[in-house]
Amino acid sequence: MKKILLAFPLLLITVHSFGQQFSQYNTGTLYDSFENPSRGTFIPDSSRKFAFNFFLPNLSTNTFLTGNSQIPLKSRAFLGYYTTTNLTFNQGKMNRFNSNINYYSLMFKAFTNLEGNAEIGISVQSKAEARGLFSDETIALYNGPNAFADNHYDNIFNNQGTYQAYHQLSFTYREKINRKLALGVKLSALMGIRYQKLETTSSSLDINRPGDQALLIMRGRYHLNYNPGEFTGRDFLPTLRNPGLSAGFGVSLRTRDAFNLQFNLKDLGFIHWSNRSSIYNFAAADTIFQFSSNRRERNIYEAARHITKTNQKIGGFITPTNSKIEISANKNYWLDYDNQYKYSPTFIISKEVFFDGITAALVNPVQYKNYTVTLTTSYNNYKILSVGGQFMIKTPNVEFFAGSERLIPTARLALASAKNNGQINRNAAYTGEDIFFGAAFKFGPLIEHPLNASYVPIDNKPGFIRRIWNRLFGSGDDY
Template identity: 30%
Template sequence: MSKRLLSICILILLAQQLKAQQYGLFNTKTLFDGFENPAQKVFTLDSSRQYASNFLLPYFGVNAASKGNSDFVRRLINEGIYKSQDIPLERKGLNTLYQHTNAYLLTLKIYNSYKYQKELGFSWQFRTDALAKYTNETLIMIDDADRINNPLMRNGIFNDKGYGLSYHQFSVTYRENYTKRLAFGAKLSLLSGTSYHQLNIVESGLKNTSGSGFPEVGFSGTYRATFIDDKELSSNTLMPTFKNPGASISLGTSYQSKSGYFLMANLKDLGFIKWNNQSYYKRINSNITIGDPNQSTADTKKQLKDAIAKNPDREGFYSATNAKIDVMLSKSFGLWTPSIIVSKNLFFTGGDAAMVNKFKYEGFSVSATPTYNFHQLFYLGLQTMYQTPNFEVFLGSDDLLKTTSQVQGILNKDATIGNGYNGASVYLGIGIKFGNFVEHPQNSSTMPGIGEESPGLFKRLFSIFSKKK
């Protein structure tokens, strides 16, 4: 295996799949907005039709970034050259790789009732999440192990850690107006896990010599995985089988003030996945020989793989989904609508602070979104959208400048294109509404929910709690 492929395999081992938020789609009444922010409305009275769907058309976002050794990573991706000579030894801190994918395969939203503005939704998503932190020495060992054969080097030179998971998400969403200005929503999901990898090296260092007279790298930690060998993969690996079941919940609320301010808050994807008893677990306590001139890259790779994954135990385990809390404050000033959004992961490191600047004229809008990622990365996103009450199409990037330079570098096979950290992001979607118009009761005798006397779900729940008090 080439050094390029080997390095990619190591990064995949640390992080199987990066995280797109698409903040420009918040408070847009798109299908994405309605499913990701469950208190949000998708339909417009007297204008929209009763049903909305993407009809299996593209509706997804993917985001990736790598911080640390940017020139090395850029050369590896753009030119396919693995050159570790310029990577410094004993660099303080860890390099970071993170990723997220969120693809809505099929969606359906139903305007359920005029009274309380009830909306019911069903969706099928495929999601990935990953975060990896790794040392310079990990990359150098593959290419030039002689550089790290000094036993006086600090301990922890291979203390890598990371996780990656992917799963299907089948959801039911419901939202309603509690008052004319206050709304609540919920999203209940059944999950089907497809892959999981977690590596955590807690102790590592160089020993003086091995039995062969060459230095050894010793390291210990843990490794979990749903598969180790490529032979375990099949066409059914990414299909939902519910061998690894799970569940999650999202809760949201929004408030429109009389002065025009819009406030939204969400708790998203709080849940878990139970991975089956055929999953792998290994407590790592191994040594790898380095510096042997008779040892090839393939030999080093085999030692590394065996140290991490050879003879693992089999056991089931639970993993948490990447739950987060986000808050949005917005107000329109004619054609310009600025929004401030803060999002923070609950169980994993990371989060974002973004300012969305949307400029809208009739059905067309453009949004520019500077974002500060808590991994100390700064993005500039751009989104274009055409939207009518019954049709939506959008294309955007959370990191436009990096995406543009990254694509140019790959197409030209030129590592000199671009500077700073490496990253790429793209999202797009098409949604269509159909069926009867959701007209005001005075204009229609077929409006769903007309004549309904019972209060909404959240009104009934809150009334029960108030009576108990």
């Protein structure tokens, strides 16, 4: 993956993984309850009172790349050189990348109220979000002057891209109002790590073949958050330099015909990047020296860096998180008379709030005792069809899951990384990877109803949200 990053220095964006994970919907895992806050993770008379991941990573990550650059980038990453296979010139062909990582390092929840079926939790997670468009000619540039038939080109590097990474410290509260309705909220403090945004509005390239040089000219805008010195691994540690807030809300509703509906607004938030950050309104030129040498990658990077870091203005700015609105419908079906095999399909529509992404997904889990196998299909507005799978082991107090929502592209990329020429030279609808996994455990006293309890409960009054609900709408369980 580090070699692939060399292909994007003109964008000045460090590409991390981007993902949208549907397979955990309605699983009742600890991960599901933090991503969809109206979902419960405890089962009275079966579960222990506390749920914790014991600092085991719960991770969701994926990336996709579309366009003609797939073969050149794979050949550079895994064979050490670029090709110009499928690349076009002066046709305005663009390549799209989209990427994200969602990593929970800590998840803890407690069941606090049997009557209100209430849960509270805290979590610590880290996220990275990236997206962008870049031209075929951008990749051809790294193959040197022989990739270009002419000596002058206009507007072939009009690229754009955004990348931000941040930590998220969250508090969640979930309460079951009655037999049909549950509400949940997730409130988070954000700590920005890194932000970069590049928009190039005009560009040109003039090649001096006898001098083995090229003159690169670009105009546009570049945002870069403040960082004291060169960015290093220490800068991933949480600080209050770039504060932010986000909120998420969820509603779970069970209908009379046994459908389980969910409505989620996920992590609607903003980050204020330090007032010492930089905004560059660049319009400059620089020379790429030794254009045909094996140092050209570094020389191209330095030329682009010198151009984009001109006409600096110091000041803070505010950016949104990649919030989503999601609606889902689920229903359970028993596949046999003995009720051993359960099929629980979930249909999901997900729309990004601040961007144009929209995805439809169908999740198909089949459960036998404590084992669940899931087939997931999804399709988005970028015309990308994905097929994935998940394996999960889940008891009332232990859970483990792993899978991929893009099985075939992930396998192809793994084969390409093993220097399989057939996969390296394959220009598919898209190149991508997707991996997710997690685990959690419950401990403490057993959650017991009063008639089954081995002790007498002291405080069993309705939860906070239900008390307000009862005052407004009455105390009946039906409505």
